[in-house]
Amino acid sequence: MSKKDYYSLLNVARSATADEIKKAYRKLAMQYHPDKNPGDKKAEEKFKEFSEAYEVLSDPKKREMYDQFGHAGAQGGFGGAGGPFGGAGGFGGFGGGGGGAGQGQDPFQDIFGDVFSEIFGARGYSGGPGAGTGGPRRRQQKGSDxxxxxxxxxxxxxxxxxxxxxxxxxxxxxxxxxxxxxxxxxxxxxxxxxxxxxxxxxxxxxxxxxxxxxxxxxQDHPLFKRQENDILMDLPVTYTDAILGTSVEIPTLSGKAVIRIPPGTHTGQTFRLKGKGFPKIGGFGSGDMMVRLIVDTPEKISNRQKELLEELSKAGDETPLVKAFKEKAANIMRNKK
Structure with missing residues (x-):
């Protein structure tokens, strides 16, 4: 079976109600049903894809697993490879004992009562694919979601x-x-x-x-952003703190934490706080909190700060990165003369 997104296959939003999913599947089932497209293999494959999607999305438990874990989660709820119809080719016999679910559990029963009626004419229908062809049966109405x-x-x-x-x-x-x-x-x-x-x-x-x-x-948080089960936060520090090192107290979901910034830290450096992220649904631990350092360079400085920085500049100390860049740039410019 195809592993396309089930919501995309049925052309519905991930927040669609059960009624919306049912209506979308019914429309596609009417269009691609094998009995309306005899000998059309492509239509048959599409019908199987739509039926697989509907089997999962119409079942609240399977849908919840699919929403959380994708196809891998939904697989646990599937039946055999024949899908919901059983029999050869995945469709079973419409007049005999096919592979449908039991009465009251078959997600296709209500839909195919209408679909078969439109395909074969208004005659009695008393079950899903594989049910007998007894007299008409009135289905109990269900309220709207x-x-x-x-x-x-x-x-x-x-x-x-x-x-x-x-x-x-x-x-x-x-x-x-x-x-x-x-x-x-x-x-x-x-x-x-x-x-x-x-x-x-x-x-x-x-x-x-x-x-x-x-x-x-x-709602948005003033400091935190979520990425899967991790929390991301930018931490601005002054350039002097980045050079000399410091400790900063920060908020987390569970209270306060202290980030120790070593001397010589640069913008973009990330600190990981294990287990400080979102709890994973199902009780399998928690994500982490990722704190990214942003060195905030002031736009304006005092005269005294300017004097101190000029003295520092005269000391001639260059970082290895700056020194390497200057050497490479000088070589390039010499070669262009």
Whole structure:
């Protein structure tokens, strides 16, 4: 199977709801279904790709693993190489016992009830690919999924937090205002989705309620930036501190830390604080904090500072880097005469 990004295959955003993913897959399944494209191998391969993507993204657990770990995480939830359809060629027999999941667990059941009806005409359909061809069966309606955007502070995304949210949903055909406590795990990432099962709309005629998806948005921090599970921070120091060396107290997610800057440190030099980054979701340790030194040269200096620097310059001490550059530049200019 292709290892293209599943969201790109279905042409949906990573924050798409289950309904949006379902609609996108249904449209593609109608277009590329083998029975609409007999003998077209390319259409058959595309159909397999879309089905593999939908199998993962329609399953909350598989989708969560895929969002965190990519294809490697999703592989643990796959069935055999035949995919969700089983049988020869990956599609199985539409009228006999194919390789679909059990009743109530098949992510393709609702979709293919409609797809098959449009392909083969409006006749009874009672299951997913591989189900029997019994009489028509009315599917229980499910309420719509909802989305809620939750803004949290940078520190909250690292350490975890609980937020009470308020939103409007439909219950039994009427609007109601709901309040829920949302547990945000430590290490959560920008645009990560937290699922609250059964907290969406419920249909007026009865049936299961939809889900609520909380989309995480993280506020910028005045000093820190996140890179995967590491924290990056620029530390400005004076040129005298860079030359002579110093110790600087800095903030971290867990409190204070001291950076000892050795004499002769230059711009761009990086100091690593082990374990001071974001906790890794799943409890597998934490990232690091990377502190990059920036030597801040003043634009204006006092007369006394100027005198001292001129005396230092007259001492004639040059760094090896400056000395090597001057020698190379002099050679180049001599050769051009």
């Amino acid at each position: 909802l989305r809620y955007t939750l803004n949290i502070a940078f520190e909250e995304s690292a350490l975890g937090t609980e937020k009470v949210i308020s939103f409007v949903r439909q219950r039994n055909g009427k609007d109601e205002t709901a309040k829920l406590a949302v547990n945000v795990p430590a290490g959560v990432k920008e645009d990560q989705r937290l699922k609250l099962a059964g907290e969406g709309d419920s249909p007026a005629g009865g049936g299961a309620a939809g889900d609520l998806y909380v989309i995480i948005k993280i």
